[in-house]
Amino acid sequence: MSFSTLPRDTLLYGVSSLLVRGQQLLLIPVYTHYLAAAQYGLVETVVILAALANLTVALEIAQGMGRYFADTPDVEDRNRYPTTAFYFAAFCYVIFAGTGSVFSGPLSAWLFRSLENSSALIVALWAIALNGLFAISLDVLRWQLRPISYVLASAAYLIFGAVFGASLVAFTELGVLGVFLGQLVGAAVGLSVALLMAEGLLQAGRISTSALRQMLRFSLPLVLSSTAIFASTYVDRITVGSLLGADALGLYGVAARLASTVGILTVGLQAALSPLVYKSWRSPDTPGRLAQIFRIYCVAMTPVIGGLGLFATEIIELLTEPNFHGASTVLPILAGTSMLLSAYIFAPGLYLGKRTGMAATLSFCGALVNLGLSLILTAWLGILGAALAAFTAAGIVFAGHVVWGGRYFRVPFSIPSSLAIGSVLAGLIVAGLVFTMPAFSGDLPSVPARLIGLICCCAFVWQFGLTGADRHAVKTMLTKFVLGFRFRKAPK
Structure with missing residues (x-):
C-alpha cells in the first residue's frame, strides 16, 4: 500500500469534507444569532x-x-457501476421527495408538532x-481518484449554500425556511459542478441491470446496518x-455540530484511504501500514479532542448567543x-470479508x-x-469492529501505544467535562495554563504513542508535502 498520495489526498478530501459537511458548522454563529433554540431544534430534526x-x-x-x-x-x-448507481439513486430520491411533499401536512405535524x-x-x-445525489456524485469522483474535482464541487456547494442560507436567515423573515432554501441551492449547484467533472456519469447507455443486481446484493444488507448506525448515532x-x-x-445539536469537526477531519482520511485499502488489502504489508496510520491519526486527533474539551466554554461562548x-x-x-464513530475505518475486516450481516448485527x-x-x-442527567x-x-461498536473484523482482516494494533494514547485522550475528555461543570466556573484554570497542559499531552503521545518508525514516517511525509521536498540522490 503506497503512502505517496495519501497525505495530499487526505488534505484535499479533508478540505472538501469541511466545505460540504462543515457548512452548517460554519453557519452556527449566524443561525444561533437569528434563530431561537426551539427553531434550531427544528433544523436539527431535519438533519436527523x-x-x-x-x-x-x-x-x-x-x-x-x-x-x-x-x-x-x-x-x-467499471464505468457501468457509477452510472447505474446514480440513475437508480435519482429515481429513489424523486419518489422519496415527491411522496413526502404530497403528505407534507401530516409529516409536519409529526416531525415539528405543528x-x-x-x-x-x-x-x-x-x-x-x-444532497443525496450530490453525495453520490462526490463518491464517483473519489473512486475515479479525482480529488481536485472533488474539492471544486465541494467549494461550489459551500459558497452558494452558505451565502444563500445566511442571507435568507439574516435579511428576511423566512427563519428555518431560509436554512432549507440555502441547502437546496448549495446542493443543486454542487451537483451540477460534480456532474460536469465526473467522466461520462450521465451516459444512459452505461446503465446495466446486471451491475445493479451486483451492487444491491452487496448493499442491501448494509441498509439494515446503516439504519442501526443511524439509530446508534x-x-x-x-x-x-x-x-x-x-x-x-437545540443545545445538544449545537454541541454535536461542533464535535463533528472530528468526524469531518476524519472523512478526508477515510476518502483517501478506503480506495487504497480496497485495492491493496491482500498485500501482506497493508495491515501493518493501516495500524501505523491509526497511531498517527490518534496522535493527530489529540490536540483536536483536547482543544474541544479544555476550551469548550470559550468555544461555545465565542460562536453562539x-x-x-x-x-x-x-x-x-x-x-x-x-x-x-469514525475509527471503524481502521478495522475494515467485516467489509473486506463481505460480512455485512455481522456489521449490521x-x-x-x-x-x-x-x-x-x-x-x-x-x-x-439531562x-x-x-x-x-x-x-x-x-466505544462498543468500535471494539466490535476490531474483534470481529480481525477474524477476516487482522490489523496489528499496538497495545502499549493504544494505552498511552487512550489514557491521554480519556484524561482530556474528563478534564473538559469537569471544567464545564457550574461548580468549577469560578475556579477554571487560565487559558495559558490549559494550553500548556494540552501541549504537554501532545508531546507525551508523540513520544510514547508512536514508534520511531512512525515518527520518521510523519517527518518524511510532512517534509515532502509541506516543504515540497523529495529526497533525491545528488547528481555527480
Whole structure:
C-alpha cells in the first residue's frame, strides 16, 4: 500500500469534507444569532431525517458501487457501476421527495408538532434529495481518484449554500425556511459542478441491470446496518428531543455540530484511504501500514479532542448567543464520541470479508445500548446523560469492529501505544467535562495554563504513542508535502 498520495489526498478530501459537511458548522454563529433554540431544534430534526434518508432511500447503492468499481479491471465494465448507481439513486430520491411533499401536512405535524412549517418541510425534502445525489456524485469522483474535482464541487456547494442560507436567515423573515432554501441551492449547484467533472456519469447507455443486481446484493444488507448506525448515532438526539423538548435539542445539536469537526477531519482520511485499502488489502504489508496510520491519526486527533474539551466554554461562548451556552457541558464527550464513530475505518475486516450481516448485527447492538442508556441517563442527567450514552455505544461498536473484523482482516494494533494514547485522550475528555461543570466556573484554570497542559499531552503521545518508525514516517511525509521536498540522490 503506497503512502505517496495519501497525505495530499487526505488534505484535499479533508478540505472538501469541511466545505460540504462543515457548512452548517460554519453557519452556527449566524443561525444561533437569528434563530431561537426551539427553531434550531427544528433544523436539527431535519438533519436527523436527512441522515436517515441518505442511508436508506437509495438502498446504500453507493457502497456497492465503490466495492465493485475498485475491483473491476476493465474500464468499460467499471464505468457501468457509477452510472447505474446514480440513475437508480435519482429515481429513489424523486419518489422519496415527491411522496413526502404530497403528505407534507401530516409529516409536519409529526416531525415539528405543528402544521405551520409544512412548506419548509417540502423544501427540506427536496434539499435532502439533491444532497443525496450530490453525495453520490462526490463518491464517483473519489473512486475515479479525482480529488481536485472533488474539492471544486465541494467549494461550489459551500459558497452558494452558505451565502444563500445566511442571507435568507439574516435579511428576511423566512427563519428555518431560509436554512432549507440555502441547502437546496448549495446542493443543486454542487451537483451540477460534480456532474460536469465526473467522466461520462450521465451516459444512459452505461446503465446495466446486471451491475445493479451486483451492487444491491452487496448493499442491501448494509441498509439494515446503516439504519442501526443511524439509530446508534442519532438516538441520543431523538431521546433529548422527546424527553427534554426542542430547546434542549437545540443545545445538544449545537454541541454535536461542533464535535463533528472530528468526524469531518476524519472523512478526508477515510476518502483517501478506503480506495487504497480496497485495492491493496491482500498485500501482506497493508495491515501493518493501516495500524501505523491509526497511531498517527490518534496522535493527530489529540490536540483536536483536547482543544474541544479544555476550551469548550470559550468555544461555545465565542460562536453562539447566551441562550446556547449550556451546550458546552456536552461538547467534550461528544468530541470523543465523534472520534470513536469514525475509527471503524481502521478495522475494515467485516467489509473486506463481505460480512455485512455481522456489521449490521454489531450496529444494531450499538443502537440498543445507546437507546437503553439514553432513556435512563437522559431522564437522570439531562443532555449530559444522552452524551454519555452515545459515547458508550460508540466505544462498543468500535471494539466490535476490531474483534470481529480481525477474524477476516487482522490489523496489528499496538497495545502499549493504544494505552498511552487512550489514557491521554480519556484524561482530556474528563478534564473538559469537569471544567464545564457550574461548580468549577469560578475556579477554571487560565487559558495559558490549559494550553500548556494540552501541549504537554501532545508531546507525551508523540513520544510514547508512536514508534520511531512512525515518527520518521510523519517527518518524511510532512517534509515532502509541506516543504515540497523529495529526497533525491545528488547528481555527480
